[in-house]
Amino acid sequence: MKKLSELEKDAEGVIASVNGDARFISRITSIGLTPGCHVTVIKNEKNRPLLVYSRDTMIALNKAECAQIEVEGGKKA
Amino acid sequence: MTDKNETVIALLGQPNSGKSTLFNALTGLRQHVGNWPGKTVEKKEGRFTHNGKEYLVADLPGTYSLSANSDEEMITRDYIASGKADVVCILADSSQLERSLYMLADYAGITVPCFLVLNMSDVAADQGKKVDASALEKKLGIPVVLLSAPNTKAYDGFYSALERAVKDKTSLNAEALEKRFEELDTYRNIKSMIPENVIPSYSATWLATKAVEKDAPVIAKIKAALPDGARSSFEAAVDAVDKGVVFTGERKFAWIDELLEGTVNTKKTKVSLGKFDRLITHHIWGKPVVVLTIVLGLIASFIPALPFMGIGQAIGKLPDPLNEALLNIGCPAFLAAIICDVILRCLSFIIQMLGFVFGVTLVFGLLEEIGVMARISYVFDNTMAKFGLQGKSVMPFLISFGCTMGGAAGTRVIDNWGQKVLTIALAWAVPCGAAWAVIPMLSTVFFGAWTPVIIVVILLVMILHMWLTAKVFGRSLVKVEDRQGMIMELPPYHKPKWGSLLRYVFGRTKDTFLRAMKVVVLVAFVFWLLSYTSTGTITDSILYKVGTFIEPVTKIFGLGWQTFMAFIASSLGKEGALGVLSTIFTGSGTISVGSMVSGTTAANINELLVANVSKPEALALIFAMTFNMPCIVALAATYQETHSVKWTARIALYYTGVALLLAGIAYYVGLLIW
Structure with a gap:
């Protein structure tokens, strides 16, 4: 199990759990990142939001907050 | 209905x-x-x-x-x-x-x-x-x-x-979705307790889902509708749920997947970033590319602006001959002055500025529609989050180096009202093109080779000012609990549709014109009344009397009555400040809205300035003018974008106060040096 924020570029995985305050969970759910959902990391660079692709959508995520998302797998494709 | x-x-x-x-x-x-x-x-x-x-x-x-x-x-x-x-x-x-x-x-x-x-x-x-x-x-x-x-x-x-x-x-x-929710015991339990008609048109299913999601207002409503005895068991049922949002979210997406099965044909393609996306999201090149994109956008904005500027300038040539003609046919002098000096000059000024608003709205509206603004937001998210803003706010800031009104118009792409108002409030601190035309010149007259130092100090003060302003207004405009890290989709690029874009741009430009005209004419008229004299000498105007009366106070900020007049004029238009000083020191003609916005100056203005204004006073004036309200049109645009009289007035008063404060500091620093 890895944190989403630790995944390298091109890594793929399946979300295992989402943690954090109610507001964050609600927001992250509404953009489609729920447990069981497949994600691909498009870009992960210092001082920039993380770029992931999931449910047909490119999503930019603040790094501090996506440390609260755990991912199963996470190997480079 | x-x-x-x-x-x-x-x-x-x-x-x-x-x-x-x-x-x-x-x-x-x-x-x-x-x-x-x-x-x-x-x-x-x-x-x-x-x-x-x-x-x-x-x-x-x-x-x-x-x-x-x-x-x-x-x-x-x-x-x-x-x-x-x-x-x-x-x-x-x-x-x-x-x-x-x-x-x-x-x-x-x-x-x-x-x-x-x-x-x-x-x-x-x-x-x-x-x-x-x-x-x-x-x-x-x-x-x-x-x-x-x-x-x-x-x-x-x-x-x-x-x-x-x-x-x-x-x-x-919603039956299929309800069935999925029913898989959860706590959901069934909660749903069975919900009374009829808690919120009209919101069914028990919806209410139960929200209760599972720990939605505080819904829970409160349900509790209020329950009889006393049932409340505690309802509370216990709600407390028993853990991460309900995740649970219902999973069910909602499962329902969506089921809906789409057989209704959508998708070719699975491997995702990757396009060429431009790779460049704009690059960790080194991203920011320069964004700044370059905005600067090019700014330059492109001038192309659609040119016809407006031409019309505006043509109207600006009318007042003098028209004034003469009106006087010749026996029109009272004050009426001719109102028509020519107030209304026509304002019209000329506004139409010229409006061209810029039109250009900025078109070009940056286009970038928004194509999807470029979302990328800009991504690149500058970390930087702008420090101010409580979204990454897109970088665009109005950069535009404001050219024109604050354009910057205000540019905030249209910011979808959060509080962040939009805060962005405008901060953009005011950015010295606009008119300030850059006046300040270096003024500074060279007094400080010669030290001008670059003064410009650097101005830029540093600008950053400090923005930081301070973000602190002052940030808390009430962008609530701390609303400040969260970026969770945003980057939409795919869209082909722009010119018809609807142009219709939108024309609509907004028309709105801005009407609103700006109202504000500008009103302010210009008041100012004209204050500065009007029947004798033609400035010492007979109300403005002079008020200026000299409060001089003991303005002196504290290093501004004599003459430079204070210039300061007041610079809140209508920066170019006007020099015109006003010129009028005062040559003792010829009256200060009018005309001299305010066209900035006509005497040929020997440099010698006049040096002879009449001391160096510390000049430094005070430079800071007072640079950080004053940008101009009346910017004020009108701020009102147009925020549609809040309260916030527009608050920002304007704040800037006037801070400008005087900065002038005072500059003055005393100047006294120490010279």
């Missing part, structure tokens, strides 16, 4: 679902923009007629769901519950249905009639996706229509879906 017998449509959709494009296409120029009562959220309403029927469109705030985490979401929910809407039009992005149908899933259980618009059908088609709207219609029990909102020629499907939804009062069939 409204009391005027209009059918009310509420537009509901996530940001980037093309909601505003649809709203603009439907209502055209028949729009009214204001704020929701007591809230810092923009309220947009518009009207249109179709088949002889009148419709009122309420553009609900763009939200990602119907939870209770922000003012936007609460307003949206309360509006739907209020029963004001006859029908709710739910939008989703056809190219990203898997994600964007979440709003529909969150709506399930609300009994207000609705229909579904699958927007951006052109993008989906380009991606090779085929969506079977009629199959979805059967599953959902509501009209479903594919639409490309910018293509206003193909709206027949939309109108017929709307009419069917209104006539048949179609409500969303």
Whole structure:
């Protein structure tokens, strides 16, 4: 199990759990990142939001907050 | 229905679902923009007629769901519950249905009639996706229509879906989703306790889902509706749920996947960033590319601005000959002065500036529609978050180096009202093109080779000023609990549709013109009254009398009455300050709005300045002018964008105060040096 924020570029995985305050969970759910959902990391660079692709959508995520998302797998494709 | 017998449509959709494009296409120029009562959220309403029927469109705030985490979401929910809407039009992005149908899933259980618009059908088609709207219609029990909102020629499907939804009062069939919720014991338990009619048109299913999601307002409503004895067991049932949002979210997406099975054909393609995306998101090149993009956009803005500037300048040539002509035919001097000096000069000034607003709205509206603004937001998110702003705010700041009014117009792409107002408030601190034309020149006259140092200090003060202003206004405009890290989709690039974009740009420009004209003429008229003399010498004007009377106070800030006049004039237009000083020191003519905005100066202005103003006073004046209110047109544009008299006045007073304060500091520093 890895944190989403630790995944390298091109890594793929399946979300295992989402943690954090109610507001964050609600927001992250509404953009489609729920447990069981497949994600691909498009870009992960210092001082920039993380770029992931999931449910047909490119999503930019603040790094501090996506440390609260755990991912199963996470190997480079 | 409204009391005027209009059918009310509420537009509901996530940001980037093309909601505003649809709203603009439907209502055209028949729009009214204001704020929701007591809230810092923009309220947009518009009207249109179709088949002889009148419709009122309420553009609900763009939200990602119907939870209770922000003012936007609460307003949206309360509006739907209020029963004001006859029908709710739910939008989703056809190219990203898997994600964007979440709003529909969150709506399930609300009994207000609705229909579904699958927007951006052109993008989906380009991606090779085929969506079977009629199959979805059967599953959902509501009209479903594919639409490309910018293509206003193909709206027949939309109108017929709307009419069917209104006539048949179609409500969303949520049985399949309910079944999925029923898998959870706590959900069944909570649902069994919910009494009738807690919130009209919100079913027990919807209420139970929200209770599972720990939605505080819904829980409070249910508790209030329960008899005393039942409350504690309800509370216990709610407490027993852990991470309910995740649970219901999973079910909602599973329901969406089931809906899409057999209704959408997708060619699975491997995702990667395009060439431009790779460049703009690059960790080193990203920021320079964004700055370059904005600067090029700024330059491009001048092209559509040129005709306006030409017209404005032509009007600016009229006052002198017209004044003479009016006097010749026996028109009273003061009336001629009002027509020529106040109205015509203001018109000339505004039209020139308006060209810039037109250009900026067009170019940056285009960048927004294509999808470039979202990338800019991504690149500058970390930097702008320090001010409590989104990454897009970098664009108005950069535009403000050219023109603050353009910067204010540029904030239209910021979808959060509080962040928009805060961005404008900070953009005022950025010295505009007019300041850059005046300040280095003034500074060279007094300080010669030290000018670059002064400019560097000005830039440093600017950053400090912005930081301070963000602290002062930030807390009330962007609440701390609303400040969260970026969670945003980067939409796919869209081809722009010129027709709807131009219609929107012309509409906004017309609005800005009308509002700016009102504010500018009013302020200019007051100023003209204060400076008007029948004798033609400035010492007879009210302005002079007030100026000399309060001189002991302005002296504290290092401003004598002459430079204080220049300071006041610079709040109408920076170029005017020199004209005013010129008038005062040569003792010829009156200060007028004309001299204020055209900035005509005497040939020997440099010698006059050095002879009459000491170095510390000059330094004080430079800072007072640079950080003063940018100009009256910027003030009017601020009012136009924020539609809040309160905030416009607050920002203007704050800037006047801070400018005087900075002048005072500069003055005393100057006294120490010289």
